[in-house]
Amino acid sequence: MSDAAHNSLVAHQFDDARQQQEAATVGMWTFLITEIMFFGGLILAYMIYRNQFAESFHAASRVLDVWVGCFNTCVLLVSSLTMALGVRAAQMGDRKKLVLFIIATMIFGAAFLGVKAYEYAEKFEHHLVPGPTFHFHGVPGHEHAPNAEIFFSLYFAMTGVHALHMIVGLGLMTWLLRKSIKGTFSKDYYNPVEICGLYWHFVDIVWIFLYPLLYLIDRS
């Protein structure tokens, strides 16, 4: 079907670029709703157990390094900023800036994962990973923590699933980077940058919830 209105950037099933862009945006939002439900299951488990084992959760939460978490939160927020600037650059058709901002986003994303890996390693050293080697005797002022293992199980499940989403995000960024170096994107066609940006911001927002839920529950 060779339609005059169809240029190479509009897929055959769409009438025009506008319909294509709207469809992609609705599609990504629908996917993000799916993601909310996915994390929702974990957050439900967290809510129930925190309510049930408040003491253990408070004690276990104190072991996490609030400043490392804070640093990582900042890193991720900055990556969201560079992502937003990247989308802006794509809209303006500024290829050089777009490439630059995507690379910056990737660096910050990788830095987040690096810090996360360091935190995981530390947990292994201190026998805070659930399983046969786990032992936790509380922190000063919070010695009674019989259910701390559940907290750490949820800690690893939640941050692990989040980290997996970061890795997928980095994959998307690599794909965007290749395309933007090739010059695929222009003022008229920047939709992929936009929807990958949506995904990136979403993963960022998930962390904004995870950070207080895991690190900040007993820091008065």
Add this chain to the structure above:
Amino acid sequence: MDTTSTVERVSATGIISDTIRTNFLNADYGIKSWLLTKDHKRIAILYLISITVFFMIGGAFAAMIRMELITPEADVFTSEAYNKVFTTHGIMMVFFFLIPSIPATLGNFLVPVMVGARDLAFPRINLLSWYIYVIGGLFTLTALVLGGVDTGWTFYTPYSSTYSNGYVMLTGIGIFITGFSSILTGLNFIVTVHKMRAPGLGWFRLPLFVWANYAASLIMVLGTPVVAIGIVMIALERGLGLGIFDPRLGGDPVLFQHIFWFYSHPAVYIMILPGMGVVSEIMACFSRRHIFGYKFIAFSSLGIAIIGFLVWGHHMFVSGQSSYAGIVFSLFTFIVAVPSAIKVFNWTATMHKGRIVYSTPMMYALGFIGLFLVGGLTGLFCASLGVDIHIHDTYFIVAHFHYVMVGGSVMAYLGGIHFWWPKMTGRMYPEGWGRFSALLVFVGFNLTFFPQFIAGYLGMPRRYHVYPPEFQIYNVLSSGGALVLGIGFMIPLIYLFWSLKYGEKAGPNPWRAAGLEWETTSPPPTFNFDYQPVVDHEPYNYSEIDARSSATVSTHSVQEEQHV
């Protein structure tokens, strides 16, 4: 648009053009043109073939169950093997047949055509969803070959997370992966319905089949991720030793049941809603009437999808959940029956004073209404707190959900396959054989599952292969019925294959049905229409169609002989 099309538009009266024209089937040959296709119609066929394979595997395991249960003693299987057999039957049928059945085959084929689009919004994601489905299926089959899994399709913890010796991980991974195929299909439908409708096709001109698939898509998108994370939590517990449901650490195994049923109850509506959509189409066409209460049917689909998310606790009345929660879940379960009943009333009203044609699709649709009615009403027994304590985990429950899932979904699926077979393949199936097997399925089904209501009510528990001898009569009846049912399923498989080569040529609209899909050729061209369809009338305008065609002479004899 392309105005130099080789063949003129064929009129809706059923005159068959003899010119061989390019359609989506003969557009390209070779295995690669199928495995790398982005055409929603070809992907629908790929799905059709693969779900049929899984249906046959699930059916084989059903046969094993019925064989074992003929006598009260253990004849064929050990207890452990029997556990694996019914688990495999459940997993294959639920996750690999029922959930994708109508949406991924008929929905995939028809939704874009019905909205007048060239394809779904994301054809590549559509193909991806099929590959994901197949890969998930292969994981599960691998687990089966290696030794199977014995947890039941429900994977209750802590048995699944700690004690079971079966291949829980591998099966879980398979189901997790397959879940994404369903999410992607739902996502594609939602975007397509929102953004790709043809000019003039407002929401209230959409066929009810599209409404039903849209509602089912909402459940796929909102529910599937929740069971996915539940499976992830089991995998983390089994594989890495994290303990989220582990009672030893203070974890709550019932939490898993909540997460599981939050999806798996609405999943029943993923199976039944598209079936209801099929029935609405068939009912209007073969009653030759405008569907009664269009808006009621459309909104009741959405109502079912929404309220369906609030009833999951009815699976857990005896699991130790709070009795207040039980009351609320029971209440909502009664409420969710209302929109289903609205549909049944509207279908009945559609038939009232209609000129009913007892074609094969109509027989399946009528069978659907009868069986779904029994399944739905016995559902109210199960939803009553007091009664459920008596019938919980008995064959009464087994009979109830088979009436809904097989009597409902599978009947609608077969009806839909017959109704749109001429559109999909360009060939008619043999009508006589069609009616005969529809009757056989109906009789066989009732013979299989009605005795289970009685056995269950008298106390026969599910999931046991050794039972007190007084239940034998019901089990013998049931196994005999299963044989009839199995034959009823095999016959269409044979004649549908046969019809691909020898079936009568169908023409664009053999049923003189309303809807955009009947305006294009059979089978449709790759981009569905040779022109941009524009909708300027209400749906189900059967009185207009019949008034128009009574003026002209129909050359197609199939309908003539069907007028009873």
